[in-house]
Amino acid sequence: MSKDFKPYYAVIFTSTQTDRIEGYSEMAEKMETLAKQQPGFIGLESARDGLGITVSYWENLDAIKNWKQESEHIIAQQKGREHWYNWYHVRICKVEREYEFLRK
């Protein structure tokens, strides 16, 4: 591990959707905008082809807890369980090491 690497946190959110996704994409966009405004937010990456994977990155566990309890996000979570998701799995992870490749 690089000496100056500072661990941070990742939330891995994997999901499958129902057929009733009305309102989902607007809400997803709204939540992405809102997440970016939260204290401790670092970044967000998302992809879906059948299975959806969204990974958000946070400075610490408190930032994740605060985001989970943010009032508009709570409403989004409820709607997700009521309508949009057949299944989801949330993993809270500590990023211990990382490396990158960039084509020159």
Add this chain to the structure above:
Amino acid sequence: MSKDFKPYYAVIFTSTQTDRIEGYSEMAEKMETLAKQQPGFIGLESARDGLGITVSYWENLDAIKNWKQESEHIIAQQKGREHWYNWYHVRICKVEREYEFLRK
């Protein structure tokens, strides 16, 4: 955290591809089959729509290290850097907590 939760590890691999993806899907399939045969492998989830996100889950760091050094996987990594990826980012993470929703 649940008392009987046993931490495990996730490798978050995010990437963007080049236009030269000949041979990629065959290799990806081969690597998925091979990963599943490695000691300490737990699971793998993958999605791509522009950005690709593959998360593999492992019992411990040694299992991740061994998989990274597996001979056929090393060839795949080289081909990835030579041809298939414009960019990738690898994060080694300790899964500290998780929860799930399943529609009834």
